[in-house]
Amino acid sequence: AASSGGAPVSHDDTKQQQGPEEEDEEDEDDIPEEVDDIIQHLLEGLRDKDTVVRWSAAKGVGRMTMRLPSDFADEVVSSVLELFTANEGDAAWHGGCLALAELARRGLLLPARLEVVVPLILRALVYDIRRGSHSVGHNVRDAACYVVWAFARAYEPSVMEPYVYKVAPALLTVAVYDREVNCRRAAAAAFQESVGRQGNFPNGIDINTAADYFTLGSITNAYLKIAPFIASFPAYRVPLVDHLLKTKSRHWDKNIRLLAAKGLTALCKHTHEYVQSTAIPLLTPLVVARDLAQRHGACAALGEVVLHLSRDLKLSLSDDVQRDVVLVV
Numbered sequence: 001a002a003s004s005g006g007a008p009v010s011h012d013d014t015k016q017q018q019g020p021e022e023e024d025e026e027d028e029d030d031i032p033e034e035v036d037d038i039i040q041h042l043l044e045g046l047r048d049k050d051t052v053v054r055w056s057a058a059k060g061v062g063r064m065t066m067r068l069p070s071d072f073a074d075e076v077v078s079s080v081l082e083l084f085t086a087n088e089g090d091a092a093w094h095g096g097c098l099a100l101a102e103l104a105r106r107g108l109l110l111p112a113r114l115e116v117v118v119p120l121i122l123r124a125l126v127y128d129i130r131r132g133s134h135s136v137g138h139n140v141r142d143a144a145c146y147v148v149w150a151f152a153r154a155y156e157p158s159v160m161e162p163y164v165y166k167v168a169p170a171l172l173t174v175a176v177y178d179r180e181v182n183c184r185r186a187a188a189a190a191f192q193e194s195v196g197r198q199g200n201f202p203n204g205i206d207i208n209t210a211a212d213y214f215t216l217g218s219i220t221n222a223y224l225k226i227a228p229f230i231a232s233f234p235a236y237r238v239p240l241v242d243h244l245l246k247t248k249s250r251h252w253d254k255n256i257r258l259l260a261a262k263g264l265t266a267l268c269k270h271t272h273e274y275v276q277s278t279a280i281p282l283l284t285p286l287v288v289a290r291d292l293a294q295r296h297g298a299c300a301a302l303g304e305v306v307l308h309l310s311r312d313l314k315l316s317l318s319d320d321v322q323r324d325v326v327l328v329v
Helices: 009-019 020-031 034-043 051-066 070-081 090-105 111-124 140-155 156-177 181-198 206-210 217-229 234-246 252-287 293-313 319-328
Strands: 129-130 134-137
Touching: 034 051, 034 070, 051 070, 051 090, 051 111, 070 111, 070 319, 090 111, 090 129, 090 140, 111 156, 140 156, 140 181, 140 217, 156 181, 156 217, 156 234, 181 206, 206 217, 217 234, 217 252, 252 293, 252 319, 293 319
Parallel strands: none
Antiparallel strands: 129 134
């Protein structure tokens, strides 16, 4: 092309005269159509029934997204977030967590997305779907811990600070109360990484010295020794009690229900007021629940708590609590 004065205009000069919007359009036009097909295949791979395929697809999503324009990369993140719905199975949740971790590690999950992502990860940390006499979801919980581990390495403390008092208790409930040892250890590793890199997790150093790879290997030790130690710090008391009441006391595994009942009594030293005002009224109507697991867990927990409060802690129960317990019997 030539200018009005007859001097030639180079291609670089033409690009300099273009606005940023025109340059973005050119960048999008430069992306081959095959790339879109490849990304769709990778996103479908996140739902695959084979764990190796999901892991490879998550790696591929991260590597491909690194080479895309920002707008296109954000669309990929949105597609990954669509995997976290009630209609999707455990494979999709697992693949979605792996993909989010890979995106975070590469700096592709922008801080503005955390407001949406963090609640999804908190749900993934307790993902446990009952199927007959067993459940699925331990791989999802393990992958969710990996996401939090990646967050600790990817973001500045100021970015994660608004979510600390949600993420820290959620990690520790998994670390001490999860049925699977690999999930307990993964949650502890994510907590340790967060304490080391973020530095703003409440009482993190003290908890790290007690809740480590070896002490959490025994589920009985985790329930009856480590959890009460963590409950000595106010920030974690109510989340620990609530998790036992609303999740573990109605667990499909009978041994976990019985252990939850004993674990609840172990927390009473630091939470007896909350147990009397909230836990007992919550458990009382569940002793006649239609679901047998709920009924059994509520009876076991109520019996253990009432006995411990009155006999061991020498606390007098209110008249309302005594009347409700008598009616249960």
